Amino acid sequence: MSVNFLIQKAKEIQVVIDANAAEIEKLDQEIGDGDHIFNVQRGIKLVIELEPTIKDLPISKALNQIAMKVLSGIGGSSGALFGTLFMTMAKGSEIDEGIDFKKAIEIFAEGVDAVKLRGKADVGEKTMMDVLIPVSNCLKKGLEENKDKNEILIEAVAVAEKGMLSTKDLLATKGRASFLGERAKGHIDPGARSSQLMIKTVCESVNS
Amino acid sequence: MSVNFLIQKAKEIQVVIDANAAEIEKLDQEIGDGDHIFNVQRGIKLVIELEPTIKDLPISKALNQIAMKVLSGIGGSSGALFGTLFMTMAKGSEIDEGIDFKKAIEIFAEGVDAVKLRGKADVGEKTMMDVLIPVSNCLKKGLEENKDKNEILIEAVAVAEKGMLSTKDLLATKGRASFLGERAKGHIDPGARSSQLMIKTVCESVNS
Amino acid sequence: MKKFMNSADDFLKESLQGFGAAHEDIVSCYYDPNFITRSSPTKDGKVALISGGGSGHEPMHGGLVGHGMLDAACPGFVFSSPTPDQMLAASEKVDSGAGVLFIVKNYSGDVMNFEMAAEMMSGPNASVLTNDDVAVEDSSFTTGRRGVAATVLVEKIVGSLAESGGSLQECKALGDKVNTNSGSMGVAFSSCTVPAAGKPTFELGADEMEFGVGIHGEPGRRRDKVKSAQEITNELLEAIIEDLKPENNEDILLFVNGMGGTPLTELYLIYDNAKKLLDGKNIKIARSLVGNYCTSLEMQGASITLTKLDQELVKHWDSAVHTAAMRWGM
Amino acid sequence: MKKFMNSADDFLKESLQGFGAAHEDIVSCYYDPNFITRSSPTKDGKVALISGGGSGHEPMHGGLVGHGMLDAACPGFVFSSPTPDQMLAASEKVDSGAGVLFIVKNYSGDVMNFEMAAEMMSGPNASVLTNDDVAVEDSSFTTGRRGVAATVLVEKIVGSLAESGGSLQECKALGDKVNTNSGSMGVAFSSCTVPAAGKPTFELGADEMEFGVGIHGEPGRRRDKVKSAQEITNELLEAIIEDLKPENNEDILLFVNGMGGTPLTELYLIYDNAKKLLDGKNIKIARSLVGNYCTSLEMQGASITLTKLDQELVKHWDSAVHTAAMRWGM
Numbered sequence A, B: 001m002s003v004n005f006l007i008q009k010a011k012e013i014q015v016v017i018d019a020n021a022a023e024i025e026k027l028d029q030e031i032g033d034g035d036h037i038f039n040v041q042r043g044i045k046l047v048i049e050l051e052p053t054i055k056d057l058p059i060s061k062a063l064n065q066i067a068m069k070v071l072s073g074i075g076g077s078s079g080a081l082f083g084t085l086f087m088t089m090a091k092g093s094e095i096d097e098g099i100d101f102k103k104a105i106e107i108f109a110e111g112v113d114a115v116k117l118r119g120k121a122d123v124g125e126k127t128m129m130d131v132l133i134p135v136s137n138c139l140k141k142g143l144e145e146n147k148d149k150n151e152i153l154i155e156a157v158a159v160a161e162k163g164m165l166s167t168k169d170l171l172a173t174k175g176r177a178s179f180l181g182e183r184a185k186g187h188i189d190p191g192a193r194s195s196q197l198m199i200k201t202v203c204e205s206v207n208s
Numbered sequence C, D: 001m002k003k004f005m006n007s008a009d010d011f012l013k014e015s016l017q018g019f020g021a022a023h024e025d026i027v028s029c030y031y032d033p034n035f036i037t038r039s040s041p042t043k044d045g046k047v048a049l050i051s052g053g054g055s056g057h058e059p060m061h062g063g064l065v066g067h068g069m070l071d072a073a074c075p076g077f078v079f080s081s082p083t084p085d086q087m088l089a090a091s092e093k094v095d096s097g098a099g100v101l102f103i104v105k106n107y108s109g110d111v112m113n114f115e116m117a118a119e120m121m122s123g124p125n126a127s128v129l130t131n132d133d134v135a136v137e138d139s140s141f142t143t144g145r146r147g148v149a150a151t152v153l154v155e156k157i158v159g160s161l162a163e164s165g166g167s168l169q170e171c172k173a174l175g176d177k178v179n180t181n182s183g184s185m186g187v188a189f190s191s192c193t194v195p196a197a198g199k200p201t202f203e204l205g206a207d208e209m210e211f212g213v214g215i216h217g218e219p220g221r222r223r224d225k226v227k228s229a230q231e232i233t234n235e236l237l238e239a240i241i242e243d244l245k246p247e248n249n250e251d252i253l254l255f256v257n258g259m260g261g262t263p264l265t266e267l268y269l270i271y272d273n274a275k276k277l278l279d280g281k282n283i284k285i286a287r288s289l290v291g292n293y294c295t296s297l298e299m300q301g302a303s304i305t306l307t308k309l310d311q312e313l314v315k316h317w318d319s320a321v322h323t324a325a326m327r328w329g330m
């Protein structure tokens, strides 16, 4: 994984998020405050704009700059959570020596653990954790079981989608949607949807 | 003219004004601030409610109480103007000795003169004066020319209607509509319309 | 119509009761006839300032009763001028012998009702007529211009002079001076709804604004497509500046006023945009006021007022004031 | 969408610039990262109070920066919590060594961003989390209740203690106490429109209201037909009273807060209706606040907050304050 790879993925994510913007906006209007799509779009744009600044940096420094940009540029729950994800990934040991598939999964999993600590939410609380945690587990399990890279990636995409869809019928206990009680049922969580789209984009792009 | 006559006319006027309320409301919304109908309706209601208090009073005292009720109960331009009309009529000399048709016209004309002074508006300025002044003149002229009472009353109704309609194409130079300049053209003045309806009601009721 | 109300008939009374109760340290409310006075009596020898007008422009005028501003306010029904008996009762309560100054916005109804009150009064009195709305063509043959947001500034500045012992004539002269040196213009994005009417006074398309609107929802100069804040601000300011003709480097007070339904954020944005234009023209903002002071029920919109300042005006602007809606220095 | 704005991107910045310019005697605005401080530095030894949150609730929090209240405010984008770098920059500017107290409304985004800032800070700091909205069921397994209008009261009361030399721990304890003794609930007649979204956050029928609405236009307890002011007021109060359980004859502060698009007249009418119910229950209104303080852009609606008072709270409520939106005693 290189800095160039990160920027490329950000650009691909931007296309996908923009294409699904109306849907994501509506999800946060229904059970949140409607800003999630703008937060995410702003974050992606800021990361892409970092390209000239970070393109020649070691990956740990580049990831750290991305993390800081995400953290300071997004705001809201998703800013803190995505910021935590990248900050943790940037701190992964010895990543400047190269990030292979295994290392990438390791630091992603560490990032997700940190996000879990930050948000104090677990699977089943109708948040992005319903996507992030199962995906992290699926990737780790794939490695452990020595599965084929492509197989792992295909599974991850499916797990992300399943997690995202699972939020629909959940009662929210974390995040803004928790204020709605029963009324949040029947709506997919916006952060779960945006995370799932990002994971899908990256996995499918790597696996091609 | 007796106190009972005044109250009866007020009740008849109430029916007519209520029947035309939507139109009058719209007129003041178009070129004023929309309150004229409520001002007039409130005033009529208050006058009618005076019945038990004034029914046994001499006419000058009764008219004065009506004037005070109109003045303190209506507000806005029409409150000051209608209040002035009745206050002046109440001061008409020797009215307690009886108000015949001639006397009624005299005190009405004095009232209209006072209203003219109060509002500093003359015919042609797109106000209720476009009804009141021509009607006052028509009544006085009818008396001078010794016309038949019924003929005078029929003429007065026609003059009132003509005056009211004339306000449609006028540029307003007094009252709220004056702030509109050219934009007030094409709209009948609300005060002219309400005055015309009241005059028509009284004249037709006397002439029957 | 959605309003916090129980009935159109009780709207004004209940609102006044709430106002009186929430600010009993500052004001006392009287009913039948309705008027609001300071909670403490007028000092001997102090000119009493009384204003009034139709309700629906709150906090003007009741929220401006208190030390350093008005002695009494007479609220009419919504958008209907008050009646002479209100002014008489209020005068009786607050006139300490030094006379009464009426501050009246230039509308036929207000002018005539205050005139009648003045004629019925025995004691010395005078009136200041505000007519700061430059949206309306001025002419001595007509009713003239409307009195709008500058009335708030007149009340503050004259209130200070009265507090410091100015005579009736001095107070009147200062009020006329503030009025002459002020110009205002407003714009509406939505109509207001008079409680008794139950429906909006006028209709605006989803992309329309009423330019030069009055504070009762009266139509203004023209209807237009909504523009950017900077364009709107520029046009309002240009109209005011053309009328007021401030000198190069002259000190002014910039007053950005909300019509009731516009949030503060947007008023401050207008302030920013106005400052950009004024800076470019070398007109110096020496004092500022931003907020909902002269409103039109729940109308979305705003007005800008400029007042040319001199040392006298600045001194009276800065002096202590303690009312429900404006308070500083005490 | 009709707003006084030039572009959604510049909305916040231009509004902040206007705010800073209009009140340069009270505040200084900084950009990239955005924060607002008092125009004079924190006294040595005084605990610095910092609040913040998404924009769109003005005058909260920027309008509450000044003597006797906040030392700094960190405005996020509209309805998005601010980011840790803002809190860090603001802390650096206003921390005089006695520590920083963060006042945070209980929303995941706000909590997490303030937490991260706190973790990144070197100096002593603490946080008060407000969660006064009784519309939302409370539970230790969930995010809990929302922080709404009582935040204004916390900032006033703790601001006073900090001004008079309270320690970081004392300030935190007092903030928690005010929060525990407060309950709020709101209702909306219309939605707000986030500038970047360009369309209303939710749709309400012509005769509908959202009962228990959040200050970001989040759905509340239920959607209902619009009722009379007295019925709405009663229902809001009953919910708050059920939660707060004030004693017979207990002193309370009654805070009627507008959501941004509701005129003062209606807020005072709510005050009147609330007083009727409270009088009947022998709950004594010892202090009052009425106005648009914790808003939701241009939303038409209102909330009621009750705070149980004791002598300590009253003393700190009454003490002098000098901010753009709240000022008395100086």
Ligand SMILES: Nc1ncnc2c1ncn2[C@@H]1O[C@H](COP(=O)(O)OP(=O)(O)O)[C@@H](O)[C@H]1O
Pocket (backbone or CB within 6 Å): A028, A032, A033, A034, A035, A036, A037, A039, A040, A075, A076, A077, A078, A079, A081, A118, A119, A120, A121, A126, A127, A128, A129, A174, A175, A176, A189, A190, A191, A192, D079, D080, D081, D107, D108, D109, D110
């Ligand atoms: N405590 C939490 N843990 C994990 N995810 C959360 C938490 N709180 C909120 N989220 C996620 O954040 C998303 C909302 O993000 P966003 O709209 O950007 O922020 P905000 O809720 O502050 O407006 C939710 O849809 C949810 O997935």
Ligand SMILES: Nc1ncnc2c1ncn2[C@@H]1O[C@H](COP(=O)(O)OP(=O)(O)O)[C@@H](O)[C@H]1O
Pocket (backbone or CB within 6 Å): B028, B032, B033, B034, B035, B036, B037, B039, B040, B075, B076, B077, B078, B079, B081, B118, B119, B120, B121, B126, B127, B128, B129, B174, B175, B176, B189, B190, B191, B192, C079, C080, C081, C107, C108, C109, C110
């Ligand atoms: N100066 C004036 N002289 C005569 N009539 C006037 C004058 N000003 C206003 N009017 C009349 O008053 C009517 C408006 O009355 P109303 O709506 O009750 O009061 P307001 O204009 O104060 O809201 C106008 O339609 C007009 O006929």
Ligand SMILES: [Mg+2]
Pocket (backbone or CB within 6 Å): A028, A032, A033, A034, A035, A036, A076
């Ligand atoms: Mg959100």
Ligand SMILES: [Mg+2]
Pocket (backbone or CB within 6 Å): B028, B032, B033, B034, B035, B036, B076
């Ligand atoms: Mg009218």
Ligand SMILES: [Mg+2]
Pocket (backbone or CB within 6 Å): B033, B035, B036, B076, B077, C054, C079, C080, C081, C109
């Ligand atoms: Mg009127």
Ligand SMILES: [Mg+2]
Pocket (backbone or CB within 6 Å): A033, A035, A036, A076, A077, D054, D079, D080, D081, D109
């Ligand atoms: Mg948000």
